[in-house]
Amino acid sequence: MRAAPLLLALALVGAAPVASAVAGGPPHANTQTGPADDDLSPAERMAERFPQKVRVGDLVGLPLLDFDDRTLGYVREVARTPEGGVVLVVPVGGWFGHGGRPVAVPLETVAILGRQIALLDIPRAELPQRATWVPKDGAPIAGDEIIRIAITRR
Template identity: 60%
Template structure:
């Protein structure tokens, strides 16, 4: 029992200092917004973005840190500034109703045939501003964009 206590103290100190944010996230089931000083674009580059066909993203579920579906991709758009957004339906009940919200491509990653929302906690996702239809131009289904990848 004493050996466990000796191990627990350094582990608690490591988690408290933020040196192991992934371990803390796994324990509490929350997405990590590490204070690493990186921009969302830099974080995306660290997640090994791969080419993906836009048409293959339509209809995929968006998952939170607990692997619960929080929305589905309805369309992919590009803003006037050149940012790519996934427009997802949030709050739909069996695919009916809900509202559209924009999700920046830099905050998500492919997880098999699903999309993991990595940098937006579930609570924040539920409070995202509704999508305005004039805020971006739709990207064609055959166009290739780059999407980060992840695993759990």
């Protein structure tokens, strides 16, 4: 019976690093950017967020959330800009995330968060100030194409 307290102590000691990392350890590279990340380009920030392959059709319809988990809109389409960048077209300013003015959100500024997309590098207040997306600004990407998107957690 003396082995039980020793095993319990070893289990607690082994869990201590995990608990400290969860409860206040250093910020994870996939979370919202901080002051140390100000000198990185959006593409460099995205590369640090472990981009994963995703089918474009699986992104359409997902909600775009701000850092307070408020829905800003739902992805209407994924498009490629003339410069070669990828943007999510999201209606902003509508009623409960629907029916607003479409704006382009660069893929480098968001990350997948479960079955949602988290807006990481653009403040919520700045989104309605972005230019209205018009179809001539880029070409829609087919739903069966594969692109890379960063991942995040909260």
